[in-house]
Amino acid sequence: MVLLIQCEDQKGLVAKITAILLHHDYNIVSLREYVDQEKNRFYARFACQDNGTDFNAIAYNLKTVLPEGALLTINPNPEKNIAVLVTKEHHCLSDILIRHHFKTFQAQVVCVIGNHPDLKDLCDKFSVPFFFISTDKKTKEEFEQELIAKIDSYSVDYIVLAKFMRILSPVFVEKYPQKIINIHHSFLPAFIGANPYKRAFERGVKLIGATAHFVTNDLDEGPIIAQQTLPVNHAFTIQDTVNTGREIESAVLAKALNLIFQDKVFVYQNKTIVFDN
């Protein structure tokens, strides 16, 4: 059983929470607590051995001791359902489908949606439903309404933008707060926006990066979950840079998704709190 709590900080919170867990006969196997003193904000994650207790009873008791407005999650879906949005590039989707197929993710890919049909064949190989939703002759709103209808026809915990090359509207983004994860092909905040590899090449950087982040309405400005860099050098063409970048795009996205699937990521304002080990 995993218990996540985010709230205003108060003296005694851990004592009160753990007293309730003890009352319900739980043994805590792993506990991380962090207080952001500047913002007076409390974050905690308790992992306990399962013992069959009714979660409603625990939640009821916890609410009596937590400050108003506390965000409380008890045993979130241990296997998340994800929808993956793609355009034409295969590398992140390939990585996700392999993990899905061999069950090495704590997640199920319930569907893949492309604004191009290119990756249908790949999804077919793994018997994952692929839907081509064209943007042709549609307003952005119409296109996104189709997306939403398709996504909402499933029970989806997270929407993963695996090299989905369209900017989503505020309406879409606000419908799924803290539920949309994007992989950006640069070390944010360097090279926000289009063509980051071309710009990295022109700048002559010696490292390139990739950033997985939650999507908000500020382009490439959402809370960062994970980042990684890899060396490049003068002999790299733009295409070499792109190819090298793809290696870490897949890796960083997989790392961020694993953290999220294991309920180790909190979001507050524009930052994440990641209890990664």
Added chain:
Amino acid sequence: MVLLIQCEDQKGLVAKITAILLHHDYNIVSLREYVDQEKNRFYARFACQDNGTDFNAIAYNLKTVLPEGALLTINPNPEKNIAVLVTKEHHCLSDILIRHHFKTFQAQVVCVIGNHPDLKDLCDKFSVPFFFISTDKKTKEEFEQELIAKIDSYSVDYIVLAKFMRILSPVFVEKYPQKIINIHHSFLPAFIGANPYKRAFERGVKLIGATAHFVTNDLDEGPIIAQQTLPVNHAFTIQDTVNTGREIESAVLAKALNLIFQDKVFVYQNKTIVFDN
């Protein structure tokens, strides 16, 4: 205030401990707890805002709820005293003296002892006492008795072997359990013992490493605190390998010392539990 507890695991430990902290009006700013389920062992680190409470009272109350044999440390010396043992190589000592001088370590170097006189000049620059204890015409026991006498003339929390090229006897090691830290110039357990760089060169490895560990009576087999690797290639001579290795030896030793000085390292049997962030 920092509180460290290591003991046999029991249900309710965190609840009982935090109830006592609350009773003494402490606010927990950061909390890490980990249970090794295989060994049924509980480790926890509580960082609280100071409030002037008498630590003896807290210790007394905590002992009433902790299992027998619990290791309890309340607010260990926030600035450790260290003695540094060296031979001829300067790089780790230089790094430590600079950090000491500019107060970027939470530690004071109370003395440096060399079995060669070479590094006296460096210590003089930073007004740190250096003692040359020769091994000439002495048995190992005599030599170590002189070491012990010198070390014990100070109040020393940790003994740092900063490229000290002598193997210490069981008598010495057992006198300072979990208090002696060594930097070994390889990625343990590869290349245990002498000449690791030469052997790494001959093997044609593509990475070299360094390992900081507590010293026990099994040569290079003590609990590992930190490790790091760095790329090398075919064009490296043995000397290039040695020079490159020195860069990470200093860095890994500094990292391990910082973790220890901040009371983030537990030791049990032959492993460390490191609460590094």
Added chain:
Amino acid sequence: MVLLIQCEDQKGLVAKITAILLHHDYNIVSLREYVDQEKNRFYARFACQDNGTDFNAIAYNLKTVLPEGALLTINPNPEKNIAVLVTKEHHCLSDILIRHHFKTFQAQVVCVIGNHPDLKDLCDKFSVPFFFISTDKKTKEEFEQELIAKIDSYSVDYIVLAKFMRILSPVFVEKYPQKIINIHHSFLPAFIGANPYKRAFERGVKLIGATAHFVTNDLDEGPIIAQQTLPVNHAFTIQDTVNTGREIESAVLAKALNLIFQDKVFVYQNKTIVFDN
């Protein structure tokens, strides 16, 4: 056009070689030369713009100026054919098949051979021939003769052991000198042989590694091509360690294969010379 030369060192080799390239009107785009002075051994890689010259003429002329015993390769197969040997673990094979399918390797997977049938389904998805060769009721020699017959029914440049959990006999290994690449799941020479992750876990290391190397008759002692490490910590179970290790096994094997496919790796005695950028 790529030209690879390995031979005893002599004064004037580059001058003589490049004079011949100039004679054939080649422009050198990238050149790496390295002399191992200790062994008096010369290694060079010339990448030139193609111009349609007859390679036999170039080879003929080069041989007149190179020392006896020189190893000369002109424009090796720019797309290698590989056979992949597997047992049950999918992760390295998955990575290779995806790269094969999307043509991001300079190589074709001509066949996959398993000593268990588990990965047939995965190969089928990508229309890559899979052959199950059981070891049941066969001597090692009989088993390997079947392997050899299957491999030799294709034109194969390299044999990739992608988590193939059988030790190959000297007869097999000597048949394919410098043509068999293995991924070992540890940072060699630490944890040679079986169960490296279990032993890494028990030793309490803070980094785990993976090593891609050519196979020779000394177990896990062949020339190392690439190595990588990744952090682990006290909270990792053996299974966590295995899972984390798989991430770098795929990555290191792919890195080594890319270097080999781009003709950037020389082998001499028990070391590689890698011109990696």
Added chain:
Amino acid sequence: MVLLIQCEDQKGLVAKITAILLHHDYNIVSLREYVDQEKNRFYARFACQDNGTDFNAIAYNLKTVLPEGALLTINPNPEKNIAVLVTKEHHCLSDILIRHHFKTFQAQVVCVIGNHPDLKDLCDKFSVPFFFISTDKKTKEEFEQELIAKIDSYSVDYIVLAKFMRILSPVFVEKYPQKIINIHHSFLPAFIGANPYKRAFERGVKLIGATAHFVTNDLDEGPIIAQQTLPVNHAFTIQDTVNTGREIESAVLAKALNLIFQDKVFVYQNKTIVFDN
């Protein structure tokens, strides 16, 4: 002997150059050549065993075969002289002084100049001349004229800005083209300008970086020599971020300086070509 050539590319350059080296009886130990095909630019570095030949004769002969405008350097000063400019932070200077003192750099620190007096004491320890040049009651021009007078009173190969917190004027910068090296405390081009750590903290990045680059008149936009990143997390205060950043600032600056001191760095337009192994 090291020979560096940068020029317009032409067919046959390596053949012509190496014929001349052979004529002068040189054996090439290590050779790197790279052609930027887009810009038609040739870069080469030849390392040869010394044999006492008159360098003027070699230069004379080489000039007869190289394109007009070729940049030719024969055996540049194997031990560079550097002037170090500082403000108040000690960490990069400390690292440089230790390397200077123990002769692990191929460079001599001929003087240190501070616009604050804080680091005089440190320089005194290592018997390196320190000059305090105040900016008080001076125009930028007057201040820089004093700097220039002091620097030019020595024979200086490179000027190292080791956390020198003043922006230099175009007049100063243009006087020392490709001779001024700066360490910037971010992963450029992220966080150009002031307070990069504060901005990194506010953005919630998961890695911080440092960049060593040549100084040009575009602030923080000069050719990048080396970059490195290090993980940070939610629990880092701004001060923690600053402290962590300092570890890589020293390391990246040392790495860049080593490359430069070994004559492995070419500059063209706004990029470097680094032959780093």
